[in-house]
Amino acid sequence: MRDRADLVIIGGGVLGLSLAYHLSRMGFSDIVILEQGYLCFGASGRNGGGIRQQWSTEENIKLAQQSVRMFRQLARETGYNIWFRQGGYLFIARDDESAASLEKNVALQNRLGVPSRNISAAEARRVVPGLSTNGVKICSYNHSDGVLFPWPALWGMARSVQELGVEIDTFTRVTGIDVRDQQIVKVVTDRGAIATNRVVNAAGGWSWQIAKMAGLEIPNKPYRHEILVSEPLRPFLNPMVCDLSDGTYFSQTMRGEICGGLSDPDEPSSMNTGSSFKFLSRMCQSMIRILPRLSGVKILRQWAGYYDETPDGNPVLGRVAEVEGFIQLNGFGGHGFMLAPAIGKIAAEWLLRKSEHEIFTKYSLARFTKGEVKKETLVIG
Template identity: 70%
Template sequence: MRDRADLVIIGGGIIGLSLAYHLARMGFTEVAVLEQGYMCFGASGRNGGGVRQQWTTEENIRLMKDSVRMFRAMAAETGYNIWFRQGGYLFLARDEETAGYLERSIKVQNKVGVPTKLIQPNKAKKIVPGLNIDGVKVCAYNSTDGVLFPWPALWGMAKVAQDLGVEVNTFTRVTDIERQGREIVKVITDRGSIATNRVVNAAGAWSVQIGKMLGVELPNKPYRHEILVCEPVKPFLNPMVSDLSDGTYFSQTMRGEILGGISDPLEPSSMETKASFRFLNRMCRSMVRLMPELSHVRVMRQWAGYYDETPDGHPIIGRVDEVDGFIQLHGFGGHGFMMAPAVGKMAAEWLLRKTDHNWFSKYDLGRFARGEVEKETFVIG
């Protein structure tokens, strides 16, 4: 492991690796990525692989258009097939309030060039044969959203960054960070230390612990989010289906498995990753209600990862007041994977002072103290 770096990225999840990948492609390679476990150990190796452009604000929709463009090119650019399949996303609304909310969001999406349509339930049934539309008022469907297999996206980004000169160290846990006054001097790990003045906190659900090492208090909270996968069946399900009344979502992988999760309003904040019977029960009931024929399909496995949540549902990115060179890049809740390509590129441009993206002042940690908080509402799962 190197003993000096211009930049140390803590966290080898999709966010840290996407930043490393884009920095390397822009020619900045004096970078060390430190990951405490194996690659895919965190949320990035445990998620549903959903990629949607159906958001409520213009900036998130534009960001996700960029991400989709990058996911489409990723296999060719990295040499790793990420199995990105644009089968669409279908949201179901069961009450007037949600229906109105979909309608308003679609107007913004269309304005930005995302072709989402508000469709009647019987049309949705044509797109998803076997869908139970009882009680569904209206649906939002965008055929250009999709799903992917997360692991090769991490492998590919890490490989390209490494080939260009970035050091990616797995099984290397950061135990402390030393500073002199406002300046960072050294990152200490269980495999030795690295002298540096700049550190990116991309540690996902562990970011609060990294912040503490430098005396920076972060408001993020980790929540267990569970997910399951059923045995493979012949491909029949094109879009990701998501019921907004209870946050159920499921899609079919390119191997034929049905994969999905559900929100749980009773889940407390914790660093728990055990699988629960409560989830299995709620998820199976919800899937079978939405698609009765799924009652014949057996569950193969269930697991859990963390949603790294912030008080307003937006990430925390950019500088902090207390320490120079301590950059935040975390708090991506249940949507960090889909945003990672565009966020990593934006962060690389901002760090190298190529473009001054306003995201890094708008979504910095200081917004909570300034009271400049606007809650994101389109949060699924």
């Protein structure tokens, strides 16, 4: 392991890797990535692979549009097939408030060039064969959203950055950050220390712990989010289906399995990644309500990972006033994978040019104390 680096990235998830991917392609590769487990150990290796441009804020729509364009190139760039399939995303609204927000969101999305549409329950049934229209007020559908397989996306970026000189140390846990006179001097791990003046906190659900090591409080909290996968079925389901009434989402993988999850509103913040019967039961009931033909399908496996949540559902990015050289790249909740390509590229440009970018002001840690908070409302999970 190297004992010195210009930049240390803590966390070998999609955000840390995406930043390193873009920095190294821009010619900056004096970087060490520290990962306590294997590369898919965190949320980036446990998620549903959903990639959508249907958002409620202009920032997220633009970031997602850019990310979709980048995901379309990623396999070619890295040589790893990420199984990106643009089969669409269907949102289901069952009450007036959700219906109104879908209509408002579609108007904003269309203005920014996303070809989403509001469609009736009957039309949605043509998009999703067998969809139950009971209680469905209205849907929104965008054919250019999709799903991918997260693991090869990580492996491809990891291989590419290593070829450009970035060191990735897996099974290397950060245990401390040495700060003197408000300036980072080194990162301490269970395999030795690395001298550096710049550290990126890309530790997902653990980012609050990493911040503490640098003497900083961030408002991020980890929440368990559970997900499951069924036995493989003959391909019949093109889009990812999301029900706004309870947050259920599921899609069909390239291997035919139905894969999806939902959050539990009563789940407390914790470092628990165990699996629960409560989730299994709620999820199966909800899937059958949406798509009765799934009744009788066998569930093969369930697992969980963290949503790294912030008070407004948006990430924490950029510098902090308290510790020089300590950069935040965390707080992505249930949508970090789909935004990672654009965020990684913007963060790389920002770091190299040392110039500000609007999302680094908008999503700075300081916004929580200044009260400049605009909530993303189309958070689902």
